[in-house]
Amino acid sequence: MKFLVFFVLGVFAVLMFYATTSLPDRGDPAAPANVYVSPDYIERSLEDTGTPNLVTAVLADYRGYDTLGETIVIVTAGLACIIILLKRKDYDTKT
Amino acid sequence: MIQKHESIVIQVVARALVPLILLFGVYVIVFGHYGPGGGFQGGVILATGVILHRLCLGRDFSHRTLPPGLAGGAAIAGLLLFGLMGIVPMVFGGAFLDYAHLPLPGYSTVDLRYLGIGIVEVAIGLAVMGASVVIFDSLAGGDSDA
Amino acid sequence: MLETFLGRYVYAFVVALLAIGLYGMLTKRNLVKKLIGMTIFQTAIFLFFIEGSTKMGATVPVIVAELGSDPARYVNPLPHALILTAIVVSVATIGVALALVLKIYRTYQSIDEDDILKEMGK
Numbered sequence: 001m002k003f004l005v006f007f008v009l010g011v012f013a014v015l016m017f018y019a020t021t022s023l024p025d026r027g028d029p030a031a032p033a034n035v036y037v038s039p040d041y042i043e044r045s046l047e048d049t050g051t052p053n054l055v056t057a058v059l060a061d062y063r064g065y066d067t068l069g070e071t072i073v074i075v076t077a078g079l080a081c082i083i084i085l086l087k088r089k090d091y092d093t094k095t
Numbered sequence: 096m097i098q099k100h101e102s103i104v105i106q107v108v109a110r111a112l113v114p115l116i117l118l119f120g121v122y123v124i125v126f127g128h129y130g131p132g133g134g135f136q137g138g139v140i141l142a143t144g145v146i147l148h149r150l151c152l153g154r155d156f157s158h159r160t161l162p163p164g165l166a167g168g169a170a171i172a173g174l175l176l177f178g179l180m181g182i183v184p185m186v187f188g189g190a191f192l193d194y195a196h197l198p199l200p201g202y203s204t205v206d207l208r209y210l211g212i213g214i215v216e217v218a219i220g221l222a223v224m225g226a227s228v229v230i231f232d233s234l235a236g237g238d239s240d241a
Numbered sequence: 242m243l244e245t246f247l248g249r250y251v252y253a254f255v256v257a258l259l260a261i262g263l264y265g266m267l268t269k270r271n272l273v274k275k276l277i278g279m280t281i282f283q284t285a286i287f288l289f290f291i292e293g294s295t296k297m298g299a300t301v302p303v304i305v306a307e308l309g310s311d312p313a314r315y316v317n318p319l320p321h322a323l324i325l326t327a328i329v330v331s332v333a334t335i336g337v338a339l340a341l342v343l344k345i346y347r348t349y350q351s352i353d354e355d356d357i358l359k360e361m362g363k
Binding site for chain 2: 052057059072075081084085
């Protein structure tokens with residue numbers, strides 16, 4: 001059992017190291033993540049929204065739909081906590 | 096159940112720190128346009144202030160001063176405010192969450208989007224603060240056998 | 242070879258953190274220790290995203306007048322925005338997971354996996 005776990009971990013680490021060989025170098029300005037939409041955000045954000053903080057502009061304006069989903073997740077997690085730990089009389093006396 | 100801490104030093108320091116922490120949380124939320132900050136960070140700072148109050152001053156006193164129902168209400172109000180900011184521009188001819196179509200005459204498009212980002216940050220801050228406090232309250236609420 | 246290592250050594254740390262988190266989730270019998278493993282795993286993914294946003298010679302993504310709006314002078318703001326939401330969501334997930342662990346403790350008087358399975362078999 002212990003051997004199997006370490007075998008799985010070894011395979012996982014080797015696969016991940018193999019995957020890193022095709023990733024871009026650290027701090028490469030021409031990396032795919034840095035050339036697709038992010039230059040547009042950086043260039044247009046100030047004149048579009050008047051907000052110097054680009055993270056806020058992306059978070060609340062360009063990707064507001066994503067943020068709305070995250071907010072729903074957080075509030076749902078709070079409700080789930082309340083419901084999980086609710087004291088139900090008929091249930092609690094039985095166990 | 097969390098009792099009031101027996102040391103007078105901790106009680107006094109907590110009483111002195113909580114308003115400052117809450118003020119700093121509000122500052123972080125409204126400063127999100129110009130520097131590191133925003134709804135998520137500020138909401139969590141507000142929640143830490145409330146949780147410090149709960150831990151140091153005991154549950155009875157803290158629930159009287161900062162009622163737990165208020166936290167749940169803040170979470171729901173933040174979510175509703177965010178949803179409203181999405182719906183209202185739709186009614187006035189824009190897309191969902193398109194702040195440029197908010198029905199405020201006399202403002203330019205840039206100003207409307209600036210304002211929309213501010214309102215959304217406040218909504219996120221309320222929702223995050225409420226949800227964090229609700230999670231803490233329900234985790235710390237049990238006094239049966241923990 | 243050395244060039245490749247200097248460019249990619251950060252990914253080695255990320256992979257090490259991922260493996261540590263997976264090890265914690267797979268081998269530990271205590272549910273809270275499993276949660277700690279899950280948190281380490283999540284942190285590794287956050288670090289991976291933030292690392293992908295860096296650019297050499299760039300500064301924080303807050304526009305200042307001296308630098309203008311040149312994309313080469315600011316780091317990529319998109320991973321920061323994604324991870325900012327992901328961190329808070331991970332806190333909420335951990336809250337729900339701790340609530341479930343607390344409920345399990347109240348029902349079975351234990352958070353050890355073997356004890357819980359033995360108790361469930363009764």
